[in-house]
Amino acid sequence: MSELPATPKAILCYAKDLPNICSLAGLFAAILGIYFAFLGNFPAAMIGLLWAVFFDWSDGIIARRMKGRTKEQGEFGGQLDSLIDIVSFGICPAVILLSYGNFSPWYIPGAFIIVAIGVIRLSYFNVFGLVDKSTYWGLALDNNVIILTFLFLFDGLLSPAVFGPVLYSLLMILAALNVAPIKTPKFAGRWYYAITAYTLVLTLIYTWKLLCPAG
Secondary structure, rough: OOOOOOOOOHHHHHHHHHHHHHHHHHHHHHHHHHHHHHOOHHHHHHHHHHHHHHHHHHHHHHHHHHHOHHOOOOOOHHHHHHHHHHHHHHHHHHEEEEEEEOOOOHHHHHHHHHHHHHHHHHOOOOOHHOOOOOEOOOOOOHHHHHHHHHHHHEOEEEEOOOOOOOHHHHHHHHHHHHHHOOEEOOOOOOHOOOHHHHHHHHHHHHHHHHHHHOO
């Protein structure tokens, strides 16, 4: 008979691990993004998404630099991060698409595709992982949000009748790339400073849009 595993700690003991707290901060940012998307406040929703990406990048860096972190904490953190990614990079963009389309039935297939592709991609990654230490199969889901938050800088410069189809089309192209049989780089190292700067700059731009709305 195989040896039974030791009795695990209480559930919340794993949640208080510092990298997992960082992951949960990203979840909170994504929830804010969803909330503001429902309200139609897209600059605020973009700020939430930007910080969801930032915390998603940060939790892994914190985990790698921590000393004395147990194997169980690492495995729990990996599962937690993956589940949060579904919310941040699947459900939140889908809600943004639906909200921008005024919850028209025509936008439901797109929202389904975004979430379904996210689930499929993360399930594949959880089983097979990276191609190598620095390469993914397909486009990573966080890249979708980086591109999406840039696209919304043009909201208001284009009419909703034009921007809506552009948004829909871009998200469908990104969904296809998420599961495409292509190799894409895993951005790490100095790229963290780039995503930090990107988050801060776009947060300032969207804050300005909130404080000084056009018209």
